[in-house]
Amino acid sequence: MGNTKFNFSGQVAIITGASVGIGKGLSEAFAEAGAHSYLLDIDDEKGGEAAEAIRAKGGRADYIHCDITSSPSVKEAFDRILAEDGRIDVLVNNAGGFSMQLATVDTPEDEWDQVITRNLKGVYLCSKAAIPTFKSQKSGRIINFGSVAGLATQVPSSPPYAAAKAGVHAMTRVLSFELARDGITVNAIAPGTTATERVVKLRSPEQMKKIGENSPVGRIGEVEDMIGCTLFLASDEASYLTGQTVSINGGRLAV
Numbered sequence: 615m616g617n618t619k620f621n622f623s624g625q626v627a628i629i630t631g632a633s634v635g636i637g638k639g640l641s642e643a644f645a646e647a648g649a650h651s652y653l654l655d656i657d658d659e660k661g662g663e664a665a666e667a668i669r670a671k672g673g674r675a676d677y678i679h680c681d682i683t684s685s686p687s688v689k690e691a692f693d694r695i696l697a698e699d700g701r702i703d704v705l706v707n708n709a710g711g712f713s714m715q716l717a718t719v720d721t722p723e724d725e726w727d728q729v730i731t732r733n734l735k736g737v738y739l740c741s742k743a744a745i746p747t748f749k750s751q752k753s754g755r756i757i758n759f760g761s762v763a764g765l766a767t768q769v770p771s772s773p774p775y776a777a778a779k780a781g782v783h784a785m786t787r788v789l790s791f792e793l794a795r796d797g798i799t800v801n802a803i804a805p806g807t808t809a810t811e812r813v814v815k816l817r818s819p820e821q822m823k824k825i826g827e828n829s830p831v832g833r834i835g836e837v838e839d840m841i842g843c844t845l846f847l848a849s850d851e852a853s854y855l856t857g858q859t860v861s862i863n864g865g866r867l868a869v
């Protein structure tokens with residue numbers, strides 16, 4: 615982390631898809647800034663290890679198994695958090711992704727349904743679970759992870775992924791409109807290619823190098839690049855900023 619200090623002491627931050635990658639980095643950063651981070655994911659082993667690593671450094675963190683595509687699983691996780699802490703301050707809808715990149719004509723129907731559900735329905739279910747608490751507190755922050763793929767098409771992408779992420783950006787606007795008078799802000803981050811473990815495994819070193827070189831800033835995004843903006847959007851200072859998508863892409867969309 616840089617030198618800017620955010621203070622989330624006494625606050626509760628829920629991060630979905632937090633066992634690895636961007637979500638793991640965000641969980642560490644919120645805990646480092648004083649929040650109680652709840653790491654929600656389906657990868658219990660890595661999630662448990664990530665929460666343990668935060669606690670080992672003196673932070674507050676707990677891992678909870680939560681499948682964001684299942685309403686009973688989401689309900690169980692949010693009920694537990696409310697029973698333990700009695701409040702929620704920040705919800706980062708980060709879980710998402712895709713595993714097949716096929717043309718629309720070749721995309722199997724079950725892949726379409728699965729990717730749309732993971733990337734879009736999960737945002738709906740987790741937001742729905744947090745909103746009553748945010749409304750009763752008259753405060754709350756929702757930060758949705760969309761993607762450059764949901765904003766522009768410059769390289770081949772997974773059709774259901776791009777469609778779902780465009781939906782995440784639309785949901786961000788709709789939710790911000792619905793919740794603005796309740797002291798709740800809703801914003802989105804649209805990362806460009808970011809060197810998480812999954813992406814590094816998926817792409818060859820040559821592809822990674824080329825993606826970096828093609829970016830105006832000359833390098834690929836890192837998890838660290840996503841953190842400062844997310845913390846800012848979650849902070850008190852961002853109370854007049856809502857319904858926006860910030861694309862963190864090294865200038866790629868400005869080309």
Ligand SMILES: NC(=O)c1ccc[n+]([C@@H]2O[C@H](COP(=O)([O-])OP(=O)(O)OC[C@H]3O[C@@H](n4cnc5c(N)ncnc54)[C@H](OP(=O)(O)O)[C@@H]3O)[C@@H](O)[C@H]2O)c1
Pocket residue numbers: 630631632633634635636637654655656657680681682683707708709710711712732759760761762804805806807808809810811812813
């Ligand atoms: N990295 C990039 O280049 C990039 C670019 C643009 C946008 N994004 C977006 O940024 C977010 C984070 O990306 P990332 O690369 O850090 O992701 P990641 O490394 O793939 O991690 C996502 C985590 O979410 C978990 N997950 C998957 N389905 C879930 C479900 N139904 N319920 C709960 N957890 C679930 C995954 O578990 P399993 O591994 O077991 O599936 C994994 O632990 C995603 O929304 C992604 O679409 C990433």
